[in-house]
Amino acid sequence: MNSKTPDILAFSSENKREVLSQTQLDTLKDGTLQILQEVGVRFPSAKALDIFADHGADVDRNTQIVRISADLVDKALSTAPRSFILGGREPRFDLILDGKHSYLSTDGCGTRVIDLETRQERHSQKEDVARMARISDALPLIGFFWPLVSAQDHGLTAPLHECHAGLTNTLKHVRGGTTVFPELAPYLVEMATVVAGSDAERRKRPPICANICTIAPLAQDEHGIETALVFAEAGIPTSFMAMPTMGSTAPATPWGALVSGDAEVVSAMVLMQLAHPGAPVFHSIEVSLMHPRTGGYVTGVDFPFGTSTVQIAHNWNVPSLGGGGTSCDAKDIGWYSGSATGMGAAFIPVSGGEICGYLGMLDGSMLLYPEQIILDHELCYEVYQAYRELKFDEADLALDVIKSVGPGSHFLREKHTREHIRDFLLGPITEEIYLGDERRSSREVALEKFNRINDTHQPEPLPMEKLSELDRILAAADKEAARLQA
Amino acid sequence: MSEELIGKLKQAVIDGEPEDAEIFAKQALDQSVDPLDCINLGLTPGIQEVGELFSKGDYYLPELIIGADAMKAALDILEPALVSGQEREVVGRVVLGTVAGDLHEIGKTLVGTMLTANGFLVTDIGVDQNSEAFVAAIKENKADIVGASALLTTTMLQQKKLIEALESAGIRDSVKVMIGGAPVTDLYAQEIGADGYAEDAISAVDIAYRLMDAPV
Numbered sequence: 208m209n210s211k212t213p214d215i216l217a218f219s220s221e222n223k224r225e226v227l228s229q230t231q232l233d234t235l236k237d238g239t240l241q242i243l244q245e246v247g248v249r250f251p252s253a254k255a256l257d258i259f260a261d262h263g264a265d266v267d268r269n270t271q272i273v274r275i276s277a278d279l280v281d282k283a284l285s286t287a288p289r290s291f292i293l294g295g296r297e298p299r300f301d302l303i304l305d306g307k308h309s310y311l312s313t314d315g316c317g318t319r320v321i322d323l324e325t326r327q328e329r330h331s332q333k334e335d336v337a338r339m340a341r342i343s344d345a346l347p348l349i350g351f352f353w354p355l356v357s358a359q360d361h362g363l364t365a366p367l368h369e370c371h372a373g374l375t376n377t378l379k380h381v382r383g384g385t386t387v388f389p390e391l392a393p394y395l396v397e398m399a400t401v402v403a404g405s406d407a408e409r410r411k412r413p414p415i416c417a418n419i420c421t422i423a424p425l426a427q428d429e430h431g432i433e434t435a436l437v438f439a440e441a442g443i444p445t446s447f448m449a450m451p452t453m454g455s456t457a458p459a460t461p462w463g464a465l466v467s468g469d470a471e472v473v474s475a476m477v478l479m480q481l482a483h484p485g486a487p488v489f490h491s492i493e494v495s496l497m498h499p500r501t502g503g504y505v506t507g508v509d510f511p512f513g514t515s516t517v518q519i520a521h522n523w524n525v526p527s528l529g530g531g532g533t534s535c536d537a538k539d540i541g542w543y544s545g546s547a548t549g550m551g552a553a554f555i556p557v558s559g560g561e562i563c564g565y566l567g568m569l570d571g572s573m574l575l576y577p578e579q580i581i582l583d584h585e586l587c588y589e590v591y592q593a594y595r596e597l598k599f600d601e602a603d604l605a606l607d608v609i610k611s612v613g614p615g616s617h618f619l620r621e622k623h624t625r626e627h628i629r630d631f632l633l634g635p636i637t638e639e640i641y642l643g644d645e646r647r648s649s650r651e652v653a654l655e656k657f658n659r660i661n662d663t664h665q666p667e668p669l670p671m672e673k674l675s676e677l678d679r680i681l682a683a684a685d686k687e688a689a690r691l692q693a
Numbered sequence: 694m695s696e697e698l699i700g701k702l703k704q705a706v707i708d709g710e711p712e713d714a715e716i717f718a719k720q721a722l723d724q725s726v727d728p729l730d731c732i733n734l735g736l737t738p739g740i741q742e743v744g745e746l747f748s749k750g751d752y753y754l755p756e757l758i759i760g761a762d763a764m765k766a767a768l769d770i771l772e773p774a775l776v777s778g779q780e781r782e783v784v785g786r787v788v789l790g791t792v793a794g795d796l797h798e799i800g801k802t803l804v805g806t807m808l809t810a811n812g813f814l815v816t817d818i819g820v821d822q823n824s825e826a827f828v829a830a831i832k833e834n835k836a837d838i839v840g841a842s843a844l845l846t847t848t849m850l851q852q853k854k855l856i857e858a859l860e861s862a863g864i865r866d867s868v869k870v871m872i873g874g875a876p877v878t879d880l881y882a883q884e885i886g887a888d889g890y891a892e893d894a895i896s897a898v899d900i901a902y903r904l905m906d907a908p909v
Contacts, residue, residue: 615796615798616798617798617799617802619754619755619758619759619799619802619803620755620758620759620762621755624755625709625753625755625756625759628753628755629753
């Protein structure tokens with residue numbers, strides 16, 4: 208029997224906190240424009256270089272560096288939509304990226320999994336992606352399914368299989384595209400068309416979007432940027448994510464890292480608009496710190512990066528991916544993961560990013576503990592409740608009930624109590640931790656909850672003919688991948 | 694007609710409507726419906742269903758309490774009408790109260806409700822009850838179990854005094870003692886010689902079943 212997928216709960220952005228003044232934002236923007244015009248960004252793609260050259264950018268074919276004038280940046284970005292829809296299987300799962308809502312995403316994309324049965328660490332597989340899509344389908348705060356781990360059992364077409372596992376196991380929007388051989392990108396578009404039902408519907412309510420990472424400092428990936436051009440042509444929204452690391456791939460100051468990452472993202476967005484004006488794009492910068500002794504990747508830096516990056520994105524008049532999230536560097540579930548994810552969750556409403564949250568992963572987004580997504584969801588739910596709109600009705604003072612009960616009695620027998628006691632929704636962890644007299648850890652309760660969803664939640668499947676079509680597309684893509692590898 | 698009334702009594706308990714339960718109980722007696730049938734076929738299955746709905750998570754404590762209230766409202770009418778020799782089946786007889794010097798009621802009331810919903814006959818003697826009052830109620834109701842609640846570190850000592858009073862009255866061997874309350878622990882229960890300790894109203898039912906040697 209199929210399960211009902213609950214409606215998505217979105218955070219309101221009305222509690223957004225502005226950490227940067229307009230003057231500071233303008234200074235950052237000027238810095239980005241200066242980098243783009245004077246230093247340039249490396250685009251190792253003949254196709255990209257041709258597009259830039261055709262539109263008057265300064266293109267150096269030898270170094271593959273493109274320098275873009277401020278005028279060209281402004282002209283190109285004027286066609287980028289401020290608002291668009293990320294479609295779900297049904298309209299009630301559509302995400303409207305308009306700056307008024309923050310939708311939570313799962314984290315991605317890791318490579319290691321704590322096995323549900325053996326509890327031993329192993330490489331991630333497509334089966335893990337499918338399972339996490341079903342779990343995410345059942346959790347109302349998750350609006351956007353990002354494959355948490357890679358389908359490493361599928362080689363070159365792993366991203367296509369991750370997309371397939373998402374589309375076939377959740378009714379929610381799927382981040383289905385990432386950097387692949389550009390020859391494989393059309394298969395992802397075809398999968399999106401099958402699920403949407405038509406080319407027009409895919410453009411109107413695209414069931415998948417893509418994320419393409421830039422390469423810090425100031426470079427693009429050949430396959431990434433050419434894949435993005437395929438998606439842009441098809442109207443599939445693409446976020447460009449810069450991941451500058453302070454001290455190694457970026458200056459060792461937050462503003463230096465942000466302006467450098469911004470230049471990478473903006474250069475990619477400009478290319479998309481020059482090639483396909485109006486293509487839906489969104490902006491993302493994830494800043495980290497080089498561990499000063501090991502050189503390792505540290506995401507837990509005490510700086511309001513999430514809030515800043517959202518403001519920077521919105522200053523370019525495009526939606527943002529990022530702004531508060533539960534992702535952290537902890538290697539196991541404990542005090543550190545709890546405090547880091549809790550603090551991250553608390554920043555979601557004050558950052559106001561359109562897609563944020565990044566639930567479910569530890570160890571710098573590389574390691575999946577099954578129960579972590581339940582714990583993260585619970586934390587986010589607490590924050591959601593803390594920021595929900597308060598309704599004030601004089602009748603809710605319940606003076607008549609207080610008068611009726613009087614001093615020294617209780618309210619359990621009152622009809623008013625029965626009518627209102629359900630107004631307070633307890634999260635799954637807090638609800639169950641209070642039941643019974645066993646001493647149980649939150650982690651144990653979370654794992655139990657995970658297993659219960661895993662055993663019982665079966666979202667409405669796609670129609671059989673669409674499933675067959677997706678299988679056919681995957682088989683063709685696998686064949687193409689074999690040809691590319693040969 | 695009798696089946697219809699018995700069904701209405703059951704539903705009044707499930708819906709938590711004490712006033713309706715009282716009206717239907719009176720109508721049943723007016724129409725000469727066997728009061729024992731009203732209890733065994735109406736009220737008891739009704740309160741059992743309330744218990745099941747609670748176990749499934751559909752009902753909350755307020756529904757449980759009001760269901761027990763509805764059952765009690767009907768029983769107050771029906772039980773006096775039972776003919777000699779008729780007696781409703783119960784798992785055990787329990788006297789409950791909060792000890793002397795302690796005015797806290799809610800925990801004890803919840804335990805009483807849970808026990809009632811699970812087939813016990815509960816006599817609640819209220820709050821601030823000294824050991825003599827407990828002993829008298831135990832004798833009067835032929836209680837199998839006495840439950841003593843204390844919410845204060847200063848009043849939990851009265852639970853020990855109650856056990857001493859039961860020994861003095863020569864009835865310690867005939868009644869099992871359950872204690873509860875926020876400051877009370879299983880260890881304390883063992884130290885003062887109580888037979889059982891329940892952390893909350895739900896576990897109190899398991900303890901009571903165990904003390905009655907009845908299957909849970």
